[in-house]
Amino acid sequence: MPKTLTTTDALAEFCARAARCPYVTVDTEFLRERTYFAQLCLVQLALPGTDDSDAVLVDPLADDMSLEPLFELFRNRDVVKVFHAARQDLEIFHVDGDVLPEPLFDTQVAAMVCGFGEQVGYETLVRKIAKASLDKSSRFTDWSRRPLTDAQKTYALADVTHLRQIYEYLAAELERTGRRAWVEEELQTLTNREAYVVExxxxxxxxxxxxxxxxxxxxxxxxxxxxxxxxxxxxxxxxxxxxxxxxxxxxxxxxxxxxxxxxxxxxxxxxxxxxxxxxxxxxxxxxxxxxxxxMPKAPAGRDKSQMNPALADLLRVLLKAKAEEAGVAQKLIASSADLDDIACGTRDGLWAHGWRGQVFGEDALRLCEGEIALSAKGQQVKIIPV
The missing domain is CATH 1.10.150.80 (HRDC domain)
Structure with a gap:
């Protein structure tokens, strides 16, 4: 059965080992149905390798447990902290420990950049990359009850053991394609403390x-x-x-x-x-x-009377073609609302900057200015200078 750490000293010992590693994978189990702030019930950690002895469960509800050694590890910039769909986990650590793990790697974001589709789930990546399957029967159990069952422990640990192989695969793919900077650009939003403060x-x-x-x-x-x-x-x-x-x-x-x-x-x-x-x-x-x-003012919405429906349709065709060409999820580049805004006359947005601008934004603006046209040949859409 997975090893469960129930004392601060045991956690400190594990975190000292983790501090000598290039990365550590992290996940949490929590409850939020009955509270405003999430109740952290379990933290899962795994070090590089394939040995499950290098993966542990941390019980934050144990009497003799302080998570400060973990928070100190999160502050260690020599160790990459690897999560999947990290936002809720990060909110918990920001509220409980006033800390955000850095440097951060989110495999969901990386997978979208690497062509695995929109907001791809962990189970899909486990199946496609780790060639394994997950038992999800314990997913909706009460993680605050003690003792945890063997099934709960096994389920929880799988969320970080397979994550090691997924991280290494995606990190290598980003290096191969030269797109690591794309992911780092996306992760700046996740590590912005303002995103976790509700005023x-x-x-x-x-x-x-x-x-x-x-x-x-x-x-x-x-x-x-x-x-x-x-x-x-x-x-x-x-x-x-x-x-x-x-x-x-x-x-x-x-x-x-x-x-x-x-x-x-x-x-x-x-x-x-x-x-x-x-x-x-x-x-x-x-x-x-x-x-x-x-008095407050409602957010300014687009003036739909100014929308060019034909242009909106062309922008959707362009986005689909550019996303397929780049092997990136469409929604990561621009949303449907973004396309409507462009068709209404907007000429600036997240889609126009950084890697998004290179992949889509520059051509979107050229399309709006009549500098390019789109042509279909078989299953392909081609850009033609005008």
């Missing part, structure tokens, strides 16, 4: 609204701020405090008294009395008293 003042931007009314948005901002702060303080999911449609209703009806709150169709009983009711009414009041110049 209550900005929480309203998560909500989809159908109005540009400054007063409505001002009230919505205050209500969303209250919900976010309360959810964080209680460590419960924000929808346990109030669902999105309740925020929308209250921003629309603008209640000014407990009696007004009682008329809400969606607000639950707990929100209609006591401290919760007072907090909601205070939030609405702050929104109503917001000065016009301080």
């Amino acid at each position: 209550p003042d900005e929480a309203w931007k998560r909500l989809k609204t159908r109005t540009n009314s400054g007063k409505f948005l001002a009230i919505l901002r205050e209500l969303a701020k209250y919900r976010e702060e309360t959810a964080q303080a209680r460590n419960v999911p924000r929808n346990r405090i109030m669902k999105d449609d309740v925020l929308m209703e209250l921003a629309s009806t603008k209640p000014k008294s407990v009696q007004d709150l009682s008329k809400s169709r969606l607000l639950q009983r707990d929100g209609r009395k006591g401290d919760a009711a007072e907090a909601l009414l205070a939030a609405v009041k702050r929104g109503l008293e917001t000065r016009p110049e301080d």
Whole structure:
């Protein structure tokens, strides 16, 4: 059975060995269904090689366990930290340890650059690269319960042992194609600390609204701020405090008294009395008293009346052709919304810079300016200078 580390000293000993290696593979198991912040339940680590004795499970719930040795390893820039689909793992480590692993390698991002498709799953890479299969029966088990079953331990360890072979294959492929810089460019977003900080003042931007009314948005901002702060303080999911449609209703009806709150169709009983009711009414009041110049503005959307549908279709053909030529997932280069923006007249975006600009953006702009045309020959699309 996999070795489980339950003391800080044991973790420190393993991390000291890892510090002498070129890389370490990392994964986590956590729960988040009942909390605002994820509860870290298990960390899996593996060193280079094929020996499973070089792979361990770390129990962060053990009484004599501090993850500081692991955080110190994450700060060691001589060791590459390898994850698959790292974003949620990184958020946990940022919240729990105020640390982001660097240097970082994400095999999902690398796989998209290497032509494995859109947001390819770990199981697919295990099958295609490691030529193995995974038993996923323990995937949705309760990782906070102790003791862990043998099946849970085996499942968890497989998430880092196969990752070694996947990493080495993808790293070699990136060197062969000269695209390592492409992946490093993508990983800058994952290692940006701002991506893992939720500011209550900005929480309203998560909500989809159908109005540009400054007063409505001002009230919505205050209500969303209250919900976010309360959810964080209680460590419960924000929808346990109030669902999105309740925020929308209250921003629309603008209640000014407990009696007004009682008329809400969606607000639950707990929100209609006591401290919760007072907090909601205070939030609405702050929104109503917001000065016009301080009212939030809805994100500017594209003016669809300016869209050239024919150009949008041509851009999709161009993107498909360029993605296939480069062997890169289309969505990693540009989204469908990006193409519509370009067809509406936008001439700048992520798609226009770095490796994306080289692969697609430059030709997209040339297509918009009428400097190139597209021609189909058999299954191929060719670019023709005009």
